[in-house]
Amino acid sequence: MRRRDLLRNGIRISVGMAMGINNLPSAKSQKGIVPLSGKFNAVLPLPIQVVIDDVGWWSGKDGSRQGEPYRSGIKRNHTPEDYNAIAELGKTLNIRPQAAMVLCEWDKNNILRKIPTSTWMGRNWDNSRRVGPWMEQAADIIKRNKAHIELTIHGVGHEYWVGGKPSRAEWAEVNGRMRPRDQVEKHLDAFEEILEQHQLGPFPASFVPTAFNHGFGRTPGRKISMAKILSQRGVKYINTPFHQMYNAEAVQYQYFGFDADVITINRGKDLLEWDDTGKIPAGNLNGPTCGMHWANLIHPDPSRNSEIVNKWVELLKPYDRREDTMLAPDSIFFQNQLMHYECLKMSINGDRIVFDFTELDLLPGNKVKNFFVLKIKGKENLKFTSDTVDVESERVKTSGYGQLHILRIYRKREIKKATLVVS
Numbered sequence: 001m002r003r004r005d006l007l008r009n010g011i012r013i014s015v016g017m018a019m020g021i022n023n024l025p026s027a028k029s030q031k032g033i034v035p036l037s038g039k040f041n042a043v044l045p046l047p048i049q050v051v052i053d054d055v056g057w058w059s060g061k062d063g064s065r066q067g068e069p070y071r072s073g074i075k076r077n078h079t080p081e082d083y084n085a086i087a088e089l090g091k092t093l094n095i096r097p098q099a100a101m102v103l104c105e106w107d108k109n110n111i112l113r114k115i116p117t118s119t120w121m122g123r124n125w126d127n128s129r130r131v132g133p134w135m136e137q138a139a140d141i142i143k144r145n146k147a148h149i150e151l152t153i154h155g156v157g158h159e160y161w162v163g164g165k166p167s168r169a170e171w172a173e174v175n176g177r178m179r180p181r182d183q184v185e186k187h188l189d190a191f192e193e194i195l196e197q198h199q200l201g202p203f204p205a206s207f208v209p210t211a212f213n214h215g216f217g218r219t220p221g222r223k224i225s226m227a228k229i230l231s232q233r234g235v236k237y238i239n240t241p242f243h244q245m246y247n248a249e250a251v252q253y254q255y256f257g258f259d260a261d262v263i264t265i266n267r268g269k270d271l272l273e274w275d276d277t278g279k280i281p282a283g284n285l286n287g288p289t290c291g292m293h294w295a296n297l298i299h300p301d302p303s304r305n306s307e308i309v310n311k312w313v314e315l316l317k318p319y320d321r322r323e324d325t326m327l328a329p330d331s332i333f334f335q336n337q338l339m340h341y342e343c344l345k346m347s348i349n350g351d352r353i354v355f356d357f358t359e360l361d362l363l364p365g366n367k368v369k370n371f372f373v374l375k376i377k378g379k380e381n382l383k384f385t386s387d388t389v390d391v392e393s394e395r396v397k398t399s400g401y402g403q404l405h406i407l408r409i410y411r412k413r414e415i416k417k418a419t420l421v422v423s
């Protein structure tokens with residue numbers, strides 16, 4: 001059943017564009033808000049996840065005019081400092097940004113000679129000029145900051161070369177049709193091998209397609225979907241903009257769909273162009289993903305990276321303070337909260353908030369965890385009790401209007417309906 005049908009039949013209460021929020025979430029998606037007799041509001045906040053593409057290049061050069069990859073587009077070489085920028089963003093906001101990695105320039109053993117479609121040099125691949133002590137320094141930063149950097153698969157060479165000629169992109173054609181399966185598998189093998197060269201494993205559980213060329217489900221002439229191939233390697237989650245995705249109409253929910261049990265989440269539109277560098281980010285997020293490219297997070301002068309990172313912190317922080325959104329601490333939390341956001345039905349009955357988990361439990365692959373976060377805004381000290389769920393108060397924030405309670409609510413799996421009493 002499609003999301004809109006469920007909404008039509010559902011009992012969720014929507015209050016439209018209340019509270020002066022901008023273009024996120026849309027009126028349609030403000031279904032998690034339950035106003036209650038002036039005493040309090042209960043909101044299931046939309047989680048926000050930061051995804052940073054094109055991490056991993058050592059040269060920043062946009063080589064697209066010379067038959068080379070687009071790379072990060074920054075007009076300098078990358079340095080270990082550029083990895084610190086990601087860790088700094090993560091630490092300051094207490095989140096775990098996804099670094100969508102391109103790994104060919106990390107290949108210290110020239111293994112990519114075996115896969116001519118993976119680089120612009122084909123069988124003559126020689127990466128020796130990119131090999132140096134900076135690799136170990138950057139790997140060390142990544143390892144020390146595991147809590148604040150999640151490595152994600154992006155690509156090996158980012159594009160796809162046949163007879164030395166590039167085409168976009170590595171995993172699929174512009175129309176979303178997947179590359180031949182044997183090539184996809186070889187590129188994924190190479191990705192894993194290069195990670196192992198630097199002990200940067202385990203193999204990631206998430207994927208961002210290069211150039212966002214991607215198909216939801218099987219694509220013409222292919223017997224298997226990209227998601228299925230990835231799932232066989234332990235990938236659980238794909239992030240890509242739906243407006244560029246083949247077969248996006250088959251997506252089952254507003255912000256995500258399941259493809260071979262892999263959750264595929266809409267990235268929406270980024271705030272900056274892929275190669276904007278040293279630019280102060282501005283604007284409003286238009287969905288649950290804050291997508292950006294590595295060049296957007298750093299400065300032409302790497303010693304000034306913090307200046308740009310701090311601007312992203314300023315832009316993102318308010319999303320954690322708002323009652324209708326929150327910054328996801330990591331991508332697993334993100335997936336789980338987003339599933340609750342879409343599928344958990346909330347309704348009111350006097351001072352009770354009633355949760356119905358039925359639809360949530362119909363999601364494929366037993367993906368849902370037994371908790372979610374709820375924000376409750378009230379004018380006085382509120383107390384929360386329940387016979388059916390466990391309530392853990394995470395934080396209480398006081399501001400002009402009163403208090404914002406951030407609750408983590410645990411349920412037992414067999415319970416389909418639960419009640420939270422607010423007093």
Ligand SMILES: [Zn+2]
Nearest residue numbers: 053054210211
């Ligand atoms: Zn990319």
